[in-house]
Amino acid sequence: MEGAQDRIPRALERVGNSGNAVDSAMSAADKQALTLTQAKSDLVDTDIAKATMDMQLSSLSYQAALAAVSKSNLPSLADYLR
Structure with missing residues (x-):
């Protein structure tokens, strides 16, 4: 016990x-x-319309940045005159 x-x-x-x-x-x-x-x-x-607009805006900004970079790498008239 x-x-x-x-x-x-x-x-x-x-x-x-x-x-x-x-x-x-x-x-x-x-x-x-x-x-x-x-x-x-x-x-x-999630607001689908707002999310879609934000995505489109980001895509547009990205494309604009790519275009600016590609144009900055092109030879200029001054490059040809040298």
């Missing part, structure tokens, strides 16, 4: 530790669920 009474506190400690681990896991799962919900909301709530 005394041996069983000595094991009770250790068993209760293990149960408490297991409960704490479950609580931590649940808290982490709740945080991850909130993060995923927010990410999904950001994706679903």
Whole structure:
């Protein structure tokens, strides 16, 4: 009987530790669920028209930069006169 009474506190400690681990896991799962919900909301709530316009503007700016660089590498009239 005394041996069983000595094991009770250790068993209760293990149960408490297991409960704490479950609580931590649940808290982490709740945080991850909130993060995923927010990410999904950001994706679903995206304004497609604005995103398309932004993409077109970026593409136009890129093309203009490429054109400017390509023209700056062309020989000028001064190069021919040398």
